[in-house]
Amino acid sequence: MIDELHTAAIQVEFENTACPNCASAGNKSVYTFTDKFGSYNVVRCKYCQLSYLNPRPTKSTIGIYYEAAQYTPFLSSGSGRSLFGRVYTVIRKYSVRWKRKKIERYRAGHSILDIGCGTGEFLSEMQSNGWTACGLEPSQEASEFARKTYHLDIKTGFIDHKDLEFSISRFDVITMWHVLEHVHMPLQALDRVCTLLADDGLLIIALPNISSFDACAYKRDWVALDVPRHLLHFTPDTLKSVLHKAGMEIAKQHQMPLDTVFNCLISEKKIMEKAPWYTIPFCQLRMTLLILISWIVGLNNKRGSSVMYYIRKTKS
Numbered sequence: 001m002i003d004e005l006h007t008a009a010i011q012v013e014f015e016n017t018a019c020p021n022c023a024s025a026g027n028k029s030v031y032t033f034t035d036k037f038g039s040y041n042v043v044r045c046k047y048c049q050l051s052y053l054n055p056r057p058t059k060s061t062i063g064i065y066y067e068a069a070q071y072t073p074f075l076s077s078g079s080g081r082s083l084f085g086r087v088y089t090v091i092r093k094y095s096v097r098w099k100r101k102k103i104e105r106y107r108a109g110h111s112i113l114d115i116g117c118g119t120g121e122f123l124s125e126m127q128s129n130g131w132t133a134c135g136l137e138p139s140q141e142a143s144e145f146a147r148k149t150y151h152l153d154i155k156t157g158f159i160d161h162k163d164l165e166f167s168i169s170r171f172d173v174i175t176m177w178h179v180l181e182h183v184h185m186p187l188q189a190l191d192r193v194c195t196l197l198a199d200d201g202l203l204i205i206a207l208p209n210i211s212s213f214d215a216c217a218y219k220r221d222w223v224a225l226d227v228p229r230h231l232l233h234f235t236p237d238t239l240k241s242v243l244h245k246a247g248m249e250i251a252k253q254h255q256m257p258l259d260t261v262f263n264c265l266i267s268e269k270k271i272m273e274k275a276p277w278y279t280i281p282f283c284q285l286r287m288t289l290l291i292l293i294s295w296i297v298g299l300n301n302k303r304g305s306s307v308m309y310y311i312r313k314t315k316s
């Protein structure tokens with residue numbers, strides 16, 4: 001279906017989709033959202049349980065949503081001036097170091113590809129610590145920022161572009177930090193990732209977890225639903241199913257504690273914008289409690305707010 005935007009001269013195309021994992025058309029609506037651009041349903045597949053957006057913006061027009069004023073992809077580079085922006089910037093600084101240490105503790109390696117590298121802070125951390133770092137980023141603006149600021153080898157484009165070539169043919173480590181939930185065709189993307197990964201390589205995927213405690217607590221206000229930019233909403237079980245089709249399996253997983261803080265912080269911010277009668281002390285108290293409970297519940301590997309997955313190939 002095609003919806004006319006209320007905004008003059010801008011048009012977004014919507015498409016209906018079967019389950020991106022099992023191709024079944026059977027699904028159940030979980031949440032419905034409406035904004036000036038259209039209506040979106042987060043649905044759950046009746047067969048494989050994957051949650052996904054349907055209808056969704058087409059790949060050729062979804063970029064409009066990334067250009068929306070409220071989307072802040074460059075927050076990490078220091079443009080966030082609000083209290084929330086400053087807190088997030090501090091968290092990001094520690095987050096990249098935490099990620100590097102987690103990877104180095106699990107696997108020694110020389111080469112790394114970060115898919116959806118954004119403005120390049122994580123890759124810069126890896127490059128500074130002796131890794132040969134390559135990046136892939138759809139945004140021209142973010143790619144240029146990463147090249148100029150950190151002198152990184154960044155390609156601009158999408159993972160499923162067939163003519164995309166890197167200076168290294170197979171990487172020891174490939175990372176996808178909060179990327180797979182944005183992809184229209186996850187099976188094709190993971191097939192491509194598999195060909196770029198060394199046979200004994202490590203794929204790291206980080207994803208929000210729609211079965212987490214805070215997702216269940218905040219429901220439709222949970223920031224990681226991020227409609228309509230997030231097209232897929234994984235649980236550890238649905239990711240396992242998708243990876244199996246791509247010839248890969250999860251070797252290890254754990255929660256990402258800083259992401260829990262971020263998800264609760266921004267979810268509270270969303271609620272306060274919608275319902276200003278909530279007082280700041282009330283929201284701060286609720287947020288603190290939810291973060292603490294989410295961390296405890298997240299010690300169960302399947303319930304973390306965001307989960308970091310360590311993935312290996314099951315076929316060459």
Ligand SMILES: [Zn+2]
Nearest residue numbers: 019022045048
């Ligand atoms: Zn399905």
